[in-house]
Amino acid sequence: MKIMARATLATLTAATLLPFTTNPAVAAPTDVTLTAAGGINEVTVTVTNNTAEALSVCLIAGGHDAAGPPDPAFPIADVAAEAGAPGTHSATIPDIPAGNYFVYWACAQDDGQEQEQWGTVPVLDPNKVTAQPIPVTVTAPKCFGSLCLPDGFGS
Known part of the structure; x- marks a missing residue:
């Protein structure tokens, strides 16, 4: 099952980035960066472009292992629409079970002439990794019966 999940993630990621097969350009690692923070059943990513x-695309995936590809521990999300514009923007990925994860990401631009990519998942070229997986902790809500405390309350 784990092998199939990894194969599915690799296939989905490769298929999503397949259109970006024009002339690869050398991307500066700081041109696009990503930070991630865990919350109550969610991960918020901040993309700085x-x-x-x-x-064109900015895929986020979660895994339990920093040394290998995502397993995937939470669903793959494309946050380019919410957080891909120039500047700094955030997007939240909801419905993630409590646990410790590593956030993998791959963002790309393609102007039809050349393509640049950034992230931890170098789909097109293993030598283009610009970041390491980001560790995050996702917590469960603190509830007493049907009463749940807001995030950060009582910490």
């Missing part, structure tokens, strides 16, 4: 162009 220091380029002049919007990202």
